[in-house]
Amino acid sequence: MSARRIAHWHEAGIIDAATRDRLLAYEDAHARPLLLWAVWGIGALAIGLGFVSVVAANWENIPGLVRLGVHLALIAGLVGLVFFREDRLVEGSPWSVEALVFVTAALGLTFFGHLGQVYQTSSPLWQPLAVWLALFAPLLLLTGRSWPTALAVVGGAVWTAWEYASAMTGNGVPRNPGTFWLAWLGAAVALPVTLALAGGWMRARSLRPDFWRRIEQLALTYAVALASLACAVASGGGFGDSSLLAGTPSLACGVVIALAGIAHFAVRPGVSGQMAAAIITEAGITIAAAEWANDRIVPAALLFFVLWAGIAAAALRAHWRGVFQLAVGVIAFRLVILSFELAADLLTSGFGLILSGLMILGVAWVAVRVSKRFAPDAEPDT
């Protein structure tokens, strides 16, 4: 397609013969036959779907032992491929190993459900999740290269922790109402944040810095999400509604995260590392303090503003452009919500509606101005 264009330009006298030849050579080398790829893709998808539906239609006619055997053999084959051919595959494309490892881990997780189906076993979800994490985390940590495997590790840890905590507090009632037990549950929910330490420590030392960077980022994101959640719960007066949403667990959770943040200062020197440590520490303090602001509109909002203003300041310092803009946007959004919390009757009159509309526009305008005026230049290292 572009070859004809280039010939046209040459005929029109825009480019000379040498330029034309160079352009053609470049286009040849960088050709991306999308249509061909699409046809291949559709064909492969059709075969794959057909295979899946043939297996699914005859599922119960396949003896359980055969099904489980094929499932385990598939996992073994993929693990073997990763183990023996990793270097060669990485030379071709690092993403191929990433995809292989991710698919292996996903197949491993489905094996638990498959076992339950064949042997009629059932157990609370956190148990198979925890076993899966114990069995597959070493593989993921030793061969992961980018965010999908990092997400599998951090996401798996977060999922396990929450399943465990909610299974132990079925219907909001803890199995054991002791203070120590509640503190343990809070700490368990906070544990995935400690993966940030591993990420921060390894990213300067590993041959796969991108993977460890993603681990650190995801764990930090989880800490900030937990802190924001704690502020939202406090704003809605939710502390005390269930045993997990109470003073002791949230205090324990906050303390563990804050300690992880303090340790992070030592683990990763440099501006970026120090700022990440500051954010994690701040998130921990916010969670620990959230119960203090329970059911009080202004303190809960203030806590949230302090958290995100701190994130914005850290982003400014470490030159994280996107994070800074996100923080400004989040603060603006919370301001709008706060105005409605404080003056809910604004929405009941026409004048109030106009006023609140103007205020939203004003907040948005200021947020955009701040974001443009003060946002740091992006640095590759986030």
Next chain:
Amino acid sequence: MIRAARLLAAVLPLAGLAALWAQSDRTYHSGTEWEVPIMGYDPRDYLRGHYVEFSYDWPGLPGSDILPSALCLEGAAPVIDRVTTHAAFPSCAHPVMARASDIYGLDGLFRGRLYLGQNRAEALQSELQDRDQRGIVTIRQREDGSFTPISIRFRPLTAAEKAERDAPQDVPLSPFDPPAVMESMR
């Protein structure tokens, strides 16, 4: 060293899954088979596969609001003559117990589930709707009180059961009687 760690990381998931498989297989095939009548079926279709959810109808268990978490099966396997709530370990030969770690938690003696294939689930659905049949679940009960449902079958209701089922409808309602709720509380 890194070579050893990589080998361990590759072997660990395979060995772990294989060990789990072996353990599940051994547990599934051990134990005594008992037949338990069931009621209240609910075919489910979740990601985990098709399964049918049911309530156990233990023979001889007095109706009560308090759910015992352990029962003692009496009779010659697979027929349960009756169950008692005295399931203390030394005296009871065939205990069944609900465990907090089961999917239904301490409700495990009252609700259960059985995984089925899609075709079987569809065939079962029509049988489940037939009021003249009684569902029977076979469980494998082990000495430690754990048990696993392994199959489900149906038998026609006996004449006595049919009479019992149809009985309340024959009683005419009198406006002067106390409401049915109070009746049952007396």
